[in-house]
Amino acid sequence: MPQVEPIIEDEEFQKAIPPIGAEDDPELDRPLESIAEFERRQAAKERQEGEDAAVPVAGGTPVPALADGDTAEAIGDAPISDSELAAPLPPLDSFNVEPVQFAESEPDRDDVKIRYKVEVNGLVVADESTDIDLADLFHDLSALYDGDGEAANGAMIRARLSADAELMQRILASEGYYDAVVDTRIDRSGRERGDPLKAVVDVTPGVRYKFSEITIKADPTVPPRLIDDNFPLKVGEPIVAERVQGAEAAIALKLPQEGYPFAKVEQRDILLDGATGEGAYTLPVEIGPRARFGGFETTGDLAFDAEHVAVLSRFERGDLYDSRMVDDLRQAMVASGLFSTVAVEPQRTGESAGDDTEYVTMMVTQQAGPPRTLAASAGYGTGEGIRLEGSWMHRNLFPPEGALIVRGVAGTQEQGLGVTFRRSNAGRRDKTFELVAEATRSDYNAFEALTGRVGVRWSYDSTPLWQKRWTYAYGAELIATSEDDYDFTRGARNRDFYTIFGLTGQIGMDRTDSLLDPTKGFRITALVQPEGSMRGHFSPYARVRLDASGYYPVTDNIVLAGRVRVGSIMGAARERLAPSRRFYAGGGGSVRGFGYQQLGPKDPNLDPIGGRSLNEAAVEARYRFGNFGVVGFVDAGQVYRGSTPTFSDMRFGAGIGARYYTNFGPMRIDVATPINRQPGEARISVYVSIGQAF
Template identity: 65%
Template sequence: MPPPPPEVALPEVEPIIPDEEFNETVPDLDAGDDPELDRPLESIEAFERRLAAEQSDAEPAEGSEAPLGDPALADGDPVEEIGDAPISDTALTEPLPPLGEFEVEPVEFAEDAEDRETVEIDYRVAVNGLEDADEETDAAMRSMFNDLSALRDGDGEAANVAMIAARLTEDSELLKRILASEGWYEADVQTRIDRPTDDGGDQRIVAVLDVNPGQRFAFSEINIEAQPTEPSDLIRDNLALEVGEPIVAQRVQGAEAQVAVALPENGYPFAEVGQRDILLDQYTGEGVYTLPVETGPRARFGGITTEGDLAFDAEHVGVLARFKPGELYDASKVDDLRKAMVATGLFSTVTVAPERTGEAVGDGTEYVTVNAEQNAGPPRTIAGAAGYGTGEGLRLEASWTHRNMFPPEGALIVHGVAGTSEQGAGVTFRRSNAGRRDRTFELTAEALRSDYDAYDAYTGRLAGLIRYDSTPIWQKTLTYSLGVELLATAEKDYDFALGRRDRRTFYIAGLSGQVGLDLTDDLLNPTEGFRVTALVQPEGSLEDGFNPYVRARIDASGYFPASESIVLAGRIRLGTIQGVDRFDIAPSRRMYAGGGGSVRGFAYQKLGPLDPDGDPIGGRSLNEAAAEVRYRFGNFGIVGFVDVGQAYASTMPQFDDLRFGVGLGGRFYTNFGPFRLDVATPLDRRPGESRINVYVSIGQAF
């Protein structure tokens, strides 16, 4: 620094220590005052001899070897003795105590000072500038930010301001990514921390993110680089992007995914969607989008092959397939085949994929082979179910199944039931996908003991059935079943001529036919649409000659979604038995009403004609109806319901003396259907009827 100009008057500075005081404090270093300062330094050898003399009584002679480094120092003994050490503590020369008597005093540490109480800083978050977007986009971006924000994840608390600042930095980058995903590629985000004011209001620190979105980029061109397809606009029609719309990442990815799905579903099994390129112009806010697509050859279905640990052969794989050779390739049908194979329950893993053959068809297409790679899993299953109903009591069912004892898909099932009112066992042979997908053939032999208020029966049964049903994979609009049945049953029935219940034996042969129409949206838990099922069973009793008759029933149910969480449901049932007197019908084949699957609020089979003891004896017709309001929240639901019905001695329903039951139910929804608990009470309750009736089962009431 240059000196100040001479004309500047500087203030006088007094010294901190006067010169006289400083000079008196410094000692005089003149050698004449202290002879030690004038003495020459001693040699290292003389220093070591003097040091040894000070540590020992021996006095080494002058000129001898320096004792430093000798273990014995001055005594000349190369073996060091404890006594050599200039230590007077005699304990060092005492022998060590035995190990068993050696005592160790625990080391005591000073107590740690108490940890200081953690101090939390409360803060809130303010995001400014997102409102410049449209209302829908603003809400979507704020929702995404709230889900991923480090500041939001901190629940408004931090250990210090530095932590808040770090979260702000992280969230500013998050906001830039969110804005870019919605088309704002040049957004700027500024952060700051505002201290609370002294106006008595909210005293929390404010973490502020000021957003300047900038311009939003939009498509100016959409280009597709691909070989010609059939039809020619196949790719463009499925790429749901338009010139002029904002460049939104989710829409771009969704459009490309749709192309990747559409091509294999329209004859291009080996199509591949390449990496997009978007060229942005920062001056105009426009983007030129280019998508390369490798379509591969157009193909038709050829043969089916299978390999691996096989559960069944390629011929049966073809039974499960919904495509025929020569049809245009459709990836959705290949995926459907994979699902059908999984649904058999015979595999641990299944892979179904197309393979090129190079064989030309002649119309610009080539054949592809569909190869199913199997890995068979354990074929045996043990299953169980439980339920409870007032009047029925507890019911437990169990089964053992070998699903592929008779390949392909020939299952042997051993099943049993143990309950309060029913016990029995049986064996069933079942061929699934019998010559056609979802067609099932069954043969059953079983023996049952039933003990209900309506009848007491010992029954042997042989039955055969072929049916075409809906499955969780493919819910069919039209279903059917055809069957034959032979029964021998000894049952107690009230004989009005004798005035008591008497056991009689019935031999019954019958046919059954059922057809169903299903236009609902879900097989297990419908929320809209309707179903209709009609059952006709011509049969005859051989007790006293041949007495033919016909049992028939029709069921219909409908479902209406009143809102996203509320469904209104209703059902009706009508039944009749024509051609025979009631007394000539086995009690177990008559019609009854009441119970969890009929009219809730009443015990099982308790509605209809009664004997003098008040026990049901069954009728030849019935009518039932029910209405439910189903409210679902998450995996749980509440149901309010009203049921009505009655069974009659006549062959046609009379629609009089109708009985009503009301109640509430709870539902727990699972992937195999809802678990149901219903509690109901009868209206206008009569003597002998329970006030509360409980029903527990799997599945909706209808």
Template identity: 50%
Template sequence: MTGRQYWLAIALVAAAPTAAQLNQQQGTAPARGPDAPKTDPQTVGSPTDANAPIVPDSEFNASLPPLTGDINAPLEPMPAQQAGTPTASTPAVPATTQPLVAADGTLPPAAAENPELAQPLQPLNTFDTAPLQTAADIKDKDAPEIRYDTELKGLEKLDLAGQFNSLSALKEGKGKAANATQVAARAREDEALAVRLMKSLGYYDATAISLIETPASTDPNKPGRLKATVTGTPGRLYRLSSVKVDTQPVVPADLVTRNLPLRVGDPIEAARIQGAEANVSLVLPQQGYPFVKVGERDILLDDQAEQATGAYTLPVDTGPRSSFGQLVTTGDPVFGVDHLNVFPRFKSGDLYDSRKTDDLRDALVATGLFRSVAVEPQRTGRTNADGTEAIDLLVRQTEGPPRSLAGSAGYSTGQGFKAEGSWTHRNLFPPEGALIGTVVAGTQEQGLSGTFRRSNAGQRDKTFTAIASAVHQSYDAFDAFTGTLSARWSRVSTPIWQKRFTYYYGGELVGTNESVYDFARGDTVRRTYGIVALPGQVEWDTSDSLLNPTRGYRLRLNLSPEGSVNGGVRPYVRTMIEGTVYYPISSSLVIAGRAKVGSIQGIDRDDLAPSRRYYGGGGGSVRGYGYQRLGPLDPQGNPVGGRSLNEFALEARYRFGNFGIVPFLDAGNSYESSLPKGSDLKFGAGIGGRFYTNFGPMRIDVATPLNPRPGDGKVALYISIGQAF
């Protein structure tokens, strides 16, 4: 037998006898060390000697079966064994235990199946999915509730107490908790919060710890309130040891560094660093770099030096220096490229400025024709003579609904109730040719009008308007049926786009039949007037809002050369100058003032159509007096109007939240003369309420005349949208 054959035979037969011997008697390892039991010298070497071998060699060798030299000989069959009869190689087993395999090689019969295993599984929807509750999650309404107080230490000197209190889990609990475990959990959250706040100011070694105390209660029947104390320890303040920017060459060379307002020695404050990086992202696109990308900052802290510092590095990919190229468009064809080129406030070749791109988008939004619109710079690879890359602006158009319905309503003493509704198709005659139908219904005014309006007519912000209207007005001053045809070119402000300088000019043809008091006859008669007018207006507006200004001023001049045809042609000129000013005393109080002066030159009052005269009184004039009630009166007590006017108003606008209170004082009058007088002013005073909405304030004013005349009411009420001026 070769060596390989020998060891293979040993591997096949050695395991069973060895396992039998090991199972017959458990071996015992000798105990050694100072704690080992003492042995009797006389028993050393006896069969009970602890150091004797577990299986003697003679017994081990005798148990080995005889080996054959034929490695291919079949294995000897395993002897049959009765249950419960031990052999040298197998331990005794109970008689009740069946062998895994019978003597004839067959498997024993299967055990009886457990009937519960045959039952169907329980449906998923019957499982109880409620999570287990812990002591900190007691939600029983009858469970005892504990109270606690919160104290903060260490953050007040860093001015972090306000931020901590607004974010604190303990403060959010409002001093109530289900149990002490819940209070402790909130305190641990506030520990982490305190550390974050301190690190945000540059205290990167900051630590915080919380302590829950149970003071003794003065009432033995009530438990004492817990006290949760969060103490923050800021540690050293880290400052910038260096500021490095990795970027490409730019024009000018210090463009990036001067717009990154970080200096060596500055505290490493998170808000300050983020703000400085945001400034780079904001300013560079305004200086010709539309594709700038500010990378991830790296701050290497040094906590081993005497002074805690951090080395700051910021990668900045500026992209190419660029100039404006062309407009291109995609999406819905609301506007073609020709009309889109009306809107930009820049020329091709100008250095790129993101503010002008935003301005273009705002102008497109103001048309009201888009559901969504975006203006995005696109690289072209075209290089200009100055070395800049020409950047096209891609306008993505998504068409919005062109039709809209609008309505407004108001009430004032003297004018009564007035409601106005309109239907508009903003692009019936492309581009931006709108058709507007308007209906006015009120107790003292009714009318219909149709308007054609062309916005951005050949020039941005320039509008052409043509109006045909028919109106009936019935007031104390006159009763008139008026038809008007007018055309006007204008540049005016809108709630979306408020402009500093605005104007309009145009022409009007007016035919009106009106009631007028004839002083020569001593009675009211009806007369028909034909009027040709060339009205115009210029306005300079520095206020910060159209409907709710809080600062700035406005100056407005109206001039209208007119001719009246009533048995003859009489030319005259109507002028009006108005100024308003808004001065904020504080964030909640604004003082507003208004002055207005008007004059009509070149015609007698009685030759003027009553609707073209000046009147005072009402919600937009001197509050407390009826609409158009100020000025000369006829013998019947009705106003007849005048050729001049002056008005003054002062308001204190106090706002608290979405509400406001406005006490006011008004003064003014109208006069028969062509120039106003400083005497004979009528005063009205009152108080108003304001409810501020996202589109402007709702106004309710109540006023009373301070020096009324016979026939003037004691109280006047005005309801409308927007401030009085």
């Protein structure tokens, strides 16, 4: 072994070691003293230190010692006598006070930012089955991108990089890349040139795992392939989390629709094989008993009983259970407006319904809500003026669903008050019974009227919840009205009293895609009103009207809409008809560009007198962007003295409108002008209302 030179000599090392033996320090060999002796020695030492606490200074005046044993420094160069200490302080005004000059504070550096840009490498990947680009998803969720290229310091950039690395791992795993490697770094190479830092995310996706086996553990169903036919995952496709969750949701949704109300999808298991890049998927499903609808029970704070619940349902006892019908029943109860909360759930009964099924009872849990409602609306139309309408309603004053409605109208040209009793879902879902009594005063250019009316009506109507293909209505009404009319033989307006009894029948067909804002399809409605008028003697006649409208989507945002209306009054001369029962045209719901009721025959004062027939048409181009829309339109129409519309002398109006779409329908403002304007006609007409024009 080679000789190693020592760092220091032994003699020098021994001298550097402190003495530790008894021969060097006799105190090490002394026996330990008792605690009492130690305390006495410490007390004596403290007394000695107290005597030495005052230190004399020049002049013989002692200066107290400081707590750490140092003496206090004398103030000034000369000693201070007791008389000087006792002397009064000089007055404040004798001091020469100079303002204190503060140093400028260090500039605020809160606005200092580090600029950076994001670079993602390797995120676009491809295999033989599919190409994916997840850059947009990463961009939407990234903390780096959310920072808009600025950070307070480098630590913040590193924190965002770390968060985005975890995000990238989750995104790739959701697409089947379970072995992905994500590295992050900060590239400062461009700092010398003043370029931003680079926050770099390097991605190595690795192998995309695929299904090697799909096993669904479930009892046999009816039909036998109910689960398989509605489960979209296939062997060989990538393991994508969104598709897996969607497939499981499809089963959980489909089974209750096909008679299995208690089906449950259990926790999945996916066994991954890193060597092959495959996964074996297993899904347990508990299907439960197959069931049919039985009876109803209800509990809670009731708005109505189980018998009326059965009226709202669209299924009968013995029908195969279908969760869509249950959802429809719950929505119908919510639509009644009588509940703050309502739930509909199946309960097992154990009662056999045959065919290996059992009856389930529908348990309806109710929590009645406030039954009263105040509502108001407003509108304006050229010729109609301002119209304000308000109502008070108690929706369940006469259970079940017997409402009392008090309605008032206050407008520049119409005022009225009415009371309505309405029974909704009267013996059948969406069938309504109404009993109405109202009094109105109308003051238009065509006529001035004081009218009282009572009426009864049964109807089967479409609702936003259940839009019907076929609807109908029928009823009767009794009208007593005092109205003025122009007498051409006398050349003046006369007031007459009319008593009118009439029947109403209406049928409609609807093939549109929406009740409130249709974009495709068509509607047709026919109205027939046989009436008799008493004015000296009885005059029977019939009012007939046909309305049709159609809608065609040109693009996703543009809809072409059109409508036509034809009407006729047969059986009585115009002079025998009360002015309010004649046909008129013009206004926001008729031919825009003209004042309310301004088309058709006129008296010498150019006031409309109405007619016995009419025809109208309209075309609209509706463009919607978000919650707003723009409408261009052309309307046409005319009213005729005879009972048959001749489609001659048509008047046209054109304009543009704005729409604001709400959850209860669009609000609209239309501005129109008449084409080939005649003397006395307004140049511009404005209409404000709720809902599309048609």
